[in-house]
Amino acid sequence: MLTDRLDVSPEVSAAIAAGRPVVALESTLISHGLPYPQNLEVARVSEAAVRAAGAVPATVAIHDGRFLVGLDEDALLALATAPAGSVRKAARPSLAAAIASGHWAATTVSATMIVAHASGIAVFATGGIGGVHRGALGGPRPTFDISSDLEELGRTPMVVVCAGPKAILDVPATLEYLETRGVPVVAVGQQDLPGFYARSAGIRAPMSAVDLAAAADLVAVHLGLGLGGGVLICVPVPEPDALPDDIARDAVERALADASAAAISGPALTPWLLARIAVLTDGASIRANTALIVNDARAAGELAVSLTARVAGGPSSP
Numbered sequence: 001m002l003t004d005r006l007d008v009s010p011e012v013s014a015a016i017a018a019g020r021p022v023v024a025l026e027s028t029l030i031s032h033g034l035p036y037p038q039n040l041e042v043a044r045v046s047e048a049a050v051r052a053a054g055a056v057p058a059t060v061a062i063h064d065g066r067f068l069v070g071l072d073e074d075a076l077l078a079l080a081t082a083p084a085g086s087v088r089k090a091a092r093p094s095l096a097a098a099i100a101s102g103h104w105a106a107t108t109v110s111a112t113m114i115v116a117h118a119s120g121i122a123v124f125a126t127g128g129i130g131g132v133h134r135g136a137l138g139g140p141r142p143t144f145d146i147s148s149d150l151e152e153l154g155r156t157p158m159v160v161v162c163a164g165p166k167a168i169l170d171v172p173a174t175l176e177y178l179e180t181r182g183v184p185v186v187a188v189g190q191q192d193l194p195g196f197y198a199r200s201a202g203i204r205a206p207m208s209a210v211d212l213a214a215a216a217d218l219v220a221v222h223l224g225l226g227l228g229g230g231v232l233i234c235v236p237v238p239e240p241d242a243l244p245d246d247i248a249r250d251a252v253e254r255a256l257a258d259a260s261a262a263a264i265s266g267p268a269l270t271p272w273l274l275a276r277i278a279v280l281t282d283g284a285s286i287r288a289n290t291a292l293i294v295n296d297a298r299a300a301g302e303l304a305v306s307l308t309a310r311v312a313g314g315p316s317s318p
Contacts, residue, residue, distance in 0.1 A: 015056040022304065024069075025043075032271065042290055062095075062098045090111040091108045094111075154182060160232050163235060164193055183230060187208045188208070193205040235295060259272060274289075
């Protein structure tokens, strides 16, 4: 059983037992998302943002055949400084292989959702979710390259806070897939779906909430109905750090064209595209990515606090 392999830190375990708000954080941004020492700094600042909002952070990873929920400083440093290629990316399809290897593995969105839910955590913050890749469903040779994140959102009852689907994806197809799986997609503070690096993806969000308190009302009802799936809460990147919409979209399109010309595909595609976009934007995309990760952690902390108050029947309970 998965629960037999859980190692939950004392702080996180005590918070869950006491009914205090907890926010899960993924670990792939540490091992695969940013170079050292920026990766370690962003991990630390993200945890600090959760704490500042009044919740307890629980960064999730895999090591020595165990699921770790709530990494200490030594574990964060080990992931941040691990040699390139030595840390496996774990998603639902590769969880067993990651556990069997006995080595370090970082959890993606789907794996973090699985482990966090098994631990009793209801809120999870990430940068951007995976989705339907360009060319997955059309063209002369459809790739059917669709992230397991979407299936996980449809089957695991958790709140996932992000800055929208990653900008390199087929965003309209990703929204259609989420609708088919019964996942509410909610933009906070605006009508448009956040565009990851940019404030807007140029697409109307399926639903919107005026603020995080209103989003918490919707989330509380959804989870209370016992429908079985998750909720995607999309918070735009802070305005001072956002890329202008046209610049972000142009960089994405150019990077996709370059990837096609270089015949980059499969698991190597996403990291290649993100690195190429960083070059095309003179590093502005990295600054936006860093800002949105921390902002999502803060928003998730606030959301977790609001949900806890509602469950406890506190003053903000509807």
